[in-house]
Amino acid sequence: MPVYSGKEELLPYSLSRWTDLPGSDNKWEWFKSQLQAGKMRAFDPRTAVPVEWSLAPQDTLGLIFWTKNPANLIADQKLLDSYPLVIHMTLTGWEEVEKGAPGIEEGLELLRETVDVFGSHRVVWRLSPVPMVDDLLQRFEFMVDNVSPLGLREVYVAFLQENDLMPEQRSRRTRVEMLKQMSLVANRGGLRVLLCNEDRSLQSEYHLPRNLQSGVCESGERFVEPLRHLAMLHKTMPPGNVAREGCGCALAVDPFTINETCTMGCLYCYAADKSLASKKRNTTKFSLPLVS
Secondary structure (H helix, E strand, O other), X not given: OOEEOHHHHOOOEEEOOOOOOOOOHXXXXXXXXXXXXXXXXXXXXXXXXXXXXXOOHHHOOOEEEEEOOOHHHHHOHHHHOOOOEEEEEEOOOOOOOOOOOXXXXXXXXXXXXXXXXXXXXXXXXXXXXXXXXXXXXXXXXXXXXXXXXXXXXXXXXXOOOOOOOXXXXXXXXXXXXXXXXXXXXHHHOOOEEEEEOOOHHHHHHOOOOOOEEEEXXXXXXXXXXXXXXXXXXXXXXXXXXOOEOOOOOEOOEEXXXXXXXXXXXXXXXXXXXXXXXXXXXXXXXXOOOOOO
């Protein structure tokens, strides 16, 4: 079986949007074993076929980590030194339903450590989904006050995706008003609020607050631009554009699928939606990637 290069195919590696790979000790140990082996078996997003992908730094376009708990990333930072990467850390302060995730104080401390170790240019704060709590603005203001000194200048937000676990109960008008208020709070801390393109029903209101915009969580361009710069210096053909999903995010190689489990067990999680598969996941238990 051939081993594909993410850099040659212009596909970053997503770790992982379906489950919190860094936040699971077992899954993190699995990934470290793949780093040692120099390759992993994961799905080609263009074909949905599992193939071998090189994990050699010279073959890796970029690593995209999605996590609520980056403690393993911090502890094993030296393993990642040779890789271009970005860490999307979700911190919502919604402790009532995010039972497996760090609380707001612990989460903020982990975010500080992550920025200290990897740099603010490689860390993204996600407040997703926007919590359904009465004191949302107070919680958000507390987080903004603590995040702003770290040098982060954006927060990505999204509302609940359709699922059968916890339906979104807020009206469109209510959500737009929330976004307007959140943008005012964020503006005082020097942050922009970027709303996921998946929330298409709210797009007509984007023009209202100046620092509230439609956003793309991870376009992949951060990994391609350095290659283009080198190509221009050496007067070679610059690389093409990364392939995109409908929301604008880069297509990415992922070893996990929507059928995988996540150890966080968030009560609202769309990836645990009971309507998505005939054999349901228990989101409190560990499983290896189905393609292993």
